[in-house]
Amino acid sequence: MNNPAVRAVVTDIEGTTTDINFVHKVLFPYAQAKLPDFLRANADTPAVAEQISAVRSEMGDPDATLDAVIAQLLHWIETDQKATPLKALQGMVWADGYQRGDFKGHLYSDVAPALRQWQQAGKALYVYSSGSVQAQKLLFGYSDEGDLTPLFSGYFDTHIGHKREATAYQRIIAELDLPPEAVLFLSDVVEELDAAKQAGMQTLQLVREGTQAGNTHACVTRFDEIAL
Numbered sequence: 001m002n003n004p005a006v007r008a009v010v011t012d013i014e015g016t017t018t019d020i021n022f023v024h025k026v027l028f029p030y031a032q033a034k035l036p037d038f039l040r041a042n043a044d045t046p047a048v049a050e051q052i053s054a055v056r057s058e059m060g061d062p063d064a065t066l067d068a069v070i071a072q073l074l075h076w077i078e079t080d081q082k083a084t085p086l087k088a089l090q091g092m093v094w095a096d097g098y099q100r101g102d103f104k105g106h107l108y109s110d111v112a113p114a115l116r117q118w119q120q121a122g123k124a125l126y127v128y129s130s131g132s133v134q135a136q137k138l139l140f141g142y143s144d145e146g147d148l149t150p151l152f153s154g155y156f157d158t159h160i161g162h163k164r165e166a167t168a169y170q171r172i173i174a175e176l177d178l179p180p181e182a183v184l185f186l187s188d189v190v191e192e193l194d195a196a197k198q199a200g201m202q203t204l205q206l207v208r209e210g211t212q213a214g215n216t217h218a219c220v221t222r223f224d225e226i227a228l
């Protein structure tokens with residue numbers, strides 16, 4: 001692909017820039033282990049209290065005990081549900097892990113050089129992940145390729161909508177203030193690419209090891225196959 005009409009790139013994280021195993025075998029278990037104590041210690045902190053209250057709303061039980069809230073959050077982690085308050089709390093817990101050096105954000109080796117090249121070519125770079133904006137900034141800020149946050153012009157999470165819904169991409173396009181066809185969305189998940197295409201974006205599927213290629217979107221296996 002060589003497409004000078006592309007003026008902005010929006011990238012997914014898990015399975016696109018980053019190994020799914022890092023998310024599922026490092027980040028999620030870390031949050032699972034640390035969340036209960038983190039919530040008990042910080043339940044009265046305004047940022048945490050706000051998310052606890054959002055969990056209670058999603059449970060439909062404004063009086064749910066903290067133990068019930070914790071059980072709900074652990075269930076969401078086990079079943080990989082992209083609930084917005086869970087994602088916010090995970091980001092807060094991962095901040096400790098990154099800052100203490102317990103892990104670094106995994107990036108495939110082709111990602112950082114391509115992002116730098118695209119930025120130098122004048123493309124605006126954005127992230128769209130179900131992980132919270134805080135979690136996205138941590139992953140790229142404490143990545144195993146160093147701090148890549150200066151490369152990005154912005155970040156979107158589930159506050160803009162869910163990744164399999166076209167309306168989320170329409171809102172992103174409105175925020176970028178670009179024609180939809182000037183925006184390229186990169187993801188490993190066909191349903192996300194379908195939604196982005198429905199909103200008028202260009203799409204490319206990343207077929208990393210273990211990803212099933214679909215037949216409705218152009219595919220690449222690495223970022224360095226994408227010439228912008």
Ligand SMILES: CSCCC(=O)C(=O)COP(=O)(O)O
Nearest residue numbers: 013014129130131135136139
């Ligand atoms: C921002 S790193 C953690 C990613 C995460 O929590 C997640 O659920 C993966 O979502 P994605 O939309 O990147 O598949």
Ligand SMILES: [Mg+2]
Nearest residue numbers: 012014015188
């Ligand atoms: Mg993905």
